[in-house]
Amino acid sequence: MNVISRGIKNAFRNFTRLVAIVIIVGIVIGLSLAMVVARQAVDSKINQVKSNVGTTITIQPAGIRGFSGSGNPLTQSQINEIKNFQHITSLSESLNARLNSSQTNLVADVNLNNFGRRFLQNQFSGNSSFNFTPPVTIEGTNDPTNLSNSIGGGTFKLQSGSSFNGNPNQDVALVGTNLATKNNLTTGSTFKAYGSTFKVIGIYSSGNNFSNDQIIIPLLALQNLSSQPNTVTKVIVGVDSLSNIDALTSKISSTLGSSADVTNSIQQTQNALTPLKNIQTISLYSFIGSIIAAAVIIFLLMIMIVRERRKEIGVLKAIGASNSKIILQFVIEAITLTLLGSIVGIVFGFLASAPITKVLVSSSSSSGTSQSSGFGSSGSNINNLRNHFNHQFLGGLRSNLINVHAIVGWSIVIEGVAIAIGIGILGSLAASSIIAKIRPLEVIRTE
Amino acid sequence: MIKVTKLTRIFKTNSETVKALENISFTIKDGTFASIVGRSGSGKTTLLGLMGGLDKPTSGSISVGNKEITSMNDSKLIKYRSSKIGFVFQSYNLIPNLSALENVMLPLEFNKVESSQRQNLAKEALISVGLDENQIKRKPARLSGGQQQRVAIARAIVTKPKLVLADEPTGNLDSHTAKVIFKLLKDLAKSENTTIIVVTHDLEIAKNSDLTFKIEDGKFIKGGSNAKRS
Numbered sequence: 001m002n003v004i005s006r007g008i009k010n011a012f013r014n015f016t017r018l019v020a021i022v023i024i025v026g027i028v029i030g031l032s033l034a035m036v037v038a039r040q041a042v043d044s045k046i047n048q049v050k051s052n053v054g055t056t057i058t059i060q061p062a063g064i065r066g067f068s069g070s071g072n073p074l075t076q077s078q079i080n081e082i083k084n085f086q087h088i089t090s091l092s093e094s095l096n097a098r099l100n101s102s103q104t105n106l107v108a109d110v111n112l113n114n115f116g117r118r119f120l121q122n123q124f125s126g127n128s129s130f131n132f133t134p135p136v137t138i139e140g141t142n143d144p145t146n147l148s149n150s151i152g153g154g155t156f157k158l159q160s161g162s163s164f165n166g167n168p169n170q171d172v173a174l175v176g177t178n179l180a181t182k183n184n185l186t187t188g189s190t191f192k193a194y195g196s197t198f199k200v201i202g203i204y205s206s207g208n209n210f211s212n213d214q215i216i217i218p219l220l221a222l223q224n225l226s227s228q229p230n231t232v233t234k235v236i237v238g239v240d241s242l243s244n245i246d247a248l249t250s251k252i253s254s255t256l257g258s259s260a261d262v263t264n265s266i267q268q269t270q271n272a273l274t275p276l277k278n279i280q281t282i283s284l285y286s287f288i289g290s291i292i293a294a295a296v297i298i299f300l301l302m303i304m305i306v307r308e309r310r311k312e313i314g315v316l317k318a319i320g321a322s323n324s325k326i327i328l329q330f331v332i333e334a335i336t337l338t339l340l341g342s343i344v345g346i347v348f349g350f351l352a353s354a355p356i357t358k359v360l361v362s363s364s365s366s367s368g369t370s371q372s373s374g375f376g377s378s379g380s381n382i383n384n385l386r387n388h389f390n391h392q393f394l395g396g397l398r399s400n401l402i403n404v405h406a407i408v409g410w411s412i413v414i415e416g417v418a419i420a421i422g423i424g425i426l427g428s429l430a431a432s433s434i435i436a437k438i439r440p441l442e443v444i445r446t447e
Numbered sequence: 448m449i450k451v452t453k454l455t456r457i458f459k460t461n462s463e464t465v466k467a468l469e470n471i472s473f474t475i476k477d478g479t480f481a482s483i484v485g486r487s488g489s490g491k492t493t494l495l496g497l498m499g500g501l502d503k504p505t506s507g508s509i510s511v512g513n514k515e516i517t518s519m520n521d522s523k524l525i526k527y528r529s530s531k532i533g534f535v536f537q538s539y540n541l542i543p544n545l546s547a548l549e550n551v552m553l554p555l556e557f558n559k560v561e562s563s564q565r566q567n568l569a570k571e572a573l574i575s576v577g578l579d580e581n582q583i584k585r586k587p588a589r590l591s592g593g594q595q596q597r598v599a600i601a602r603a604i605v606t607k608p609k610l611v612l613a614d615e616p617t618g619n620l621d622s623h624t625a626k627v628i629f630k631l632l633k634d635l636a637k638s639e640n641t642t643i644i645v646v647t648h649d650l651e652i653a654k655n656s657d658l659t660f661k662i663e664d665g666k667f668i669k670g671g672s673n674a675k676r677s
Contacts, residue, residue: 001549002556013544315540318501319602320529320557322522441496 003325007332011340021301021337025294025423026344032290033349033416038357039283042276049273057237057249057264059256074260076230082237082252090238092143093219094150097226098135105192109182109213110134136179137214138193140222142167144174146236147206150214154206161187161202169220173198176212177205194225242266279360291419294338298427302334306431310438318440327432334431335424342420346413449475449498449610449642454507456493456665467493469665471507475658477609478640480633482653485662491646492614494662498644499532499612500524512609529557533603533641535632537615539595541587547573547598548583554606572601576631593624597631604635611635613645617652625649 012018059082063071073095083091099106144163145156164172173193175185180203185191189200198217206212223229237252239245245264253262306313316326456468467490475481483491496502498509500516508517516527533554541550551569560568573583576597587595596616603611613632617625629652636643636657645652653659661668 001545001552002562006545009544311540312542315534315536315542316553317525318499318528318534319554320525320532320606321553322525322557325557439501441492441501 003329004332007329008336010329010333011336018337018340021297022340022344024297025338025341025420026348028290028294028297029338029342029345029416029420029423030348030352032287032294032419033345034353034356035283035287035290036415037349037353038360039280039287041357042279042283042361046273046276046280055239055242055245057239057245057252057262059235059237059252060261061233062259062261072259073228073231073233074235074256076232078256078259079232079235081255085248085251087240087244087248088237089240090143090236092141092146092236092238093232094139094141094143094234094236095219095222095226095228095232096137096139096234097222097228099138099193099215100135101133103194104136106136106179106183106215108134108136109178109209138222139214139216140219140226141216142219143236144216144218147211150206150211150216154208154211157205157207159203159205161200163202163204164218167219169224170218171196171198171221172201172217174202174204174216175200176214177203178209178212179214182213196225239264276361282360291423294341294419294423295426298334298338298423299430301337302330302428302431303434305333306330306434313435313438314440314442317438323436326435327428330431330435331425331428334428335421338420338424338427339417342416345420346416349416448477448510448512449644450508450510451498452508452510454494454497454509455505456490456497456502457505466665468497468504471662471665471667473660473667475642475644477642478636479657480636480643480645481658481660482645482647482656483660483662484647484650484653489662490665491662493665495612495614495644495646498610499534500527529554530606531609533606533608533611535596535599535603535611535613535616537618539587539592539599539619541595541598541602543587546584546586547578547590547594547601550587550598551583551602551605554602558606560606569601569605572605573598575604576601591624592620593627596620596624596628600628600631600635604639604641607639607641609642611641611643613643615647616645617647617649626651629655 059074061071061073079091079093082088101107139150145158147154147156158174159177161174163174164170173191180186180200183191185200185203187200187202190197191200192198193215198215204216219232223231237248239248245266249262249264253260256262313326317323451471451473454468454471455466458465458467471494483494485491493502497504497517498511500519504517508515510516511527511531514527514531516524519527541547542553545553548566548569551572552565555565555568556562570583578594578597578601582590582594583598587598590598596619600611600616603613611632616632617628620628629649632643632645633655635641645656647653
C-alpha cells in the first residue's frame with residue numbers, strides 16, 4: 001500500500017457517490033469529446049474544400065458580371081502591370097461577346113422556358129408578347145481548355161478534333177456539343193461570325209448546358225473581329241501556393257485600383273464555409289464550457305471530500321504524513337474519478353459524436369442557406385444574376401459541405417484521457433490549499 | 448529524556464487572549480509511564496500537542512532526547528513526528544477503508560521504510576498488541592473498540608518512537624477493556640523503554656502511573672512520585 005494505491009482505493013470509498021460522479025463527469029467529458037470530434041471533422045472538411053477550390057485569383061472589370069453590369073473592360077496595359085508579379089504561375093485571359101442573328105448564321109440552343117421568360121419579361125416589362133432570338137455566346141481566350149474563364153464554367157473535354165494552342169490570330173473555333181448539334185456542325189465544318197468564316201477544329205463538352213452552347217475562339221481573333229483590341233473581360237491568375245494567394249490578391253487589387261474587381265477562390269468559398277466556421281466556434285466554446293463544468297464538478301467534489309475527511313487528514317499529519325503526500329493522495333483520487341468518468345465519456349463521445357456533428361452541420365447549413373435566400377430577394381437584376389452565379393457555384397459546395405464525417409480515432413481517446421487527468425489535477429488544486437491549512441492539533445481538540 | 452522548560456502557550460483571538468499553558472516545566476525519564484490529569488479546558492491537550500510537534504509554544508522549550516523541537520521548521524517537525532513520536536487518540540482515528548495491517552503500515556511509509564519491510568514490521572506490531580492473523584486483515588468497522596485501540600497503539604509504536612502521546616486512550620472503552628489497554632501501554636513503556644504520556648480523566652490510570660501531573664488553568668498544581676519539577 002502506498003500513496004498511489006491509497007488514492008485509487010479512496011475513490012471507491014463511497015460507491016453511490018462514485019457512480020453519480022462517474023456518470024456526471026462521463027457525460028461532460030463525452031460532450032467535450034464530441035465537440036472535439038465535431039471540430040476536427042469540420043476542420044478537415046474546410047481544409048478539403050480549400051484544397052479543392054485551388055489557388056486562383058479572378059480579375060474582372062469593376063461592376064461587371066457575365067454580360068450584365070457596367071464599366072469598362074480591362075486593358076492589355078493593365079494586365080502588363082501585374083503579369084510579372086512574384087508567385088504568378090499563369091495568366092488566363094478571356095473576352096466574351098454575344099453574336100446576334102445579324103452577326104452569325106448560328107442559332108443558339110436556348111429554350112427560354114419559364115426562367116428565361118421571367119428574366120426577359122423584366123426587361124420588356126409591360127409587353128406581354130415579345131419575340132426574342134437568343135444570342136450566341138462567343139468566348140475569346142488564350143487558354144481554351146480552361147473553362148474557368150467561361151461564363152458557364154465546367155470541365156473542358158474534347159469530344160472530337162483538336163484545340164488551338166495559345167493565342168493565334170486565326171479564324172478557328174471550338175464549338176460546344178449543344179451548339180454543334182443544333183447547327184449540324186462537326187469538326188471541319190465552317191460558320192459565319194463577324195463577317196468572317198470560322199473553321200470548326202474541335203467539338204467539346206463541359207458538363208453543363210450553358211458552356212455547351214458557346215463558341216471558343218482565340219482571344220486575338222475575337223479582339224480584332226469585335227473591334228475590342230487589347231481588351232479582356234476576365235483574367236484568371238494562377239498562384240504558386242495557397243499561402244501567397246491573399247497577399248497577391250491585395251497587391252493586384254491595389255495596383256488595378258477601382259477599375260477592377262479582384263477576388264480569389266478562397267474568398268469565393270468564404271460564404272459557403274461560414275456555417276462550418278460557426279460550428280468551429282460553437283464546438284470550441286462548448287468544449288471549453290464542458291471542460292470548465294467538469295473541473296468545477298471535481299473541484300466542488302474534492303472540497304466536499306476534503307471537508308468530510310478533515311479529521312482523517314489531521315490524523316495523517318499527526319502520524320507523520322507531509323502536506324505534499326496527502327495532497328498527492330487526493331489528486332490521485334480525483335484523477336481516478338475523472339479517469340473512470342472518461343471511460344464513460346469516451347463511450348458516450350463515441351456514440352454521440354456523429355449525431356451531434358450531424359445536427360450541428362444541418363442546423364448551421366440550413367441557417368446559412370436561408371441567409372443566402374434573404375440576400376437574393378433584393379430585387380435588382382444585377383443582384384439576381386449575382387445570386388444565380390453564387391448559387392450555382394456555392395450551392396453545390398454547400399450540399400457537399402453537409403457531408404461532414406465525425407470519426408472517433410485513437411487520438412481522441414488519448415485526448416479524452418489527457419483531459420480527464422487535467423480536470424482531476426485542476427479540480428483538486430483548491431482542495432490542496434484546504435489540506436495544507438488543516439492543523440492536526442484541531443483534530444485532537446475535537447475528540 | 449523529555450525536558451520541558453518554562454512552556455507557555457497563549458491563544459489570541461480578536462476579542463480575547465487565553466493562556467492555555469503558563470510557565471510549565473518538568474522532566475521525564477525514558478521508559479516512564481506518565482499521566483496528565485485535569486478538567487476539560489485545563490490545557491492537557493495543548494501540552495500534548497506541543498510535545499508532539501503539532502503546535503508551537505508562545506515561549507519556552509521542549510527537548511526530546513537531545514533534540515530541541517520548538518525551534519524546528521515544518522519539514523523537520525514532520526520528520527520528528529514520523530520517527531520519534533507515536534499518537535494514540537480517544538476515537539482511535541483509524542482510516543476506515545484500510546485494513547488494520549494497512550493502517551499500521553502508514554507511519555512506516557511516511558518514515559520512508561522500505562516497502563518490502565513494512566508488512567512484516569506492521570504485522571509484528573499488531574501481534575505484539577494481541578491481535579491475531581485474522582483480525583489484522585479486517586477493516587476497523589469489523590473490529591471491537593478495544594481491538595481498534597490496539598491497532599491504534601500498534602500504529603503508534605510500529606516505528607519504535609521515543610515518545611508515545613495518548614489522548615484519553617481508554618475514554619471510549621468499557622472498564623475491563625480500559626484496564627487491558629492501560630496494561631498494554633504500561634508494558635510497552637517497560638519492554639521498549641518508550642516514554643508514554645497519557646492525558647486522561649481516569650483516576651485509576653493516574654494512580655497507577657509512574658508519574659502523574661495535575662493541571663488546572665494551564666498550570667501544574669501537583670507533581671507525581673518521580674517528577675523532577677523546576
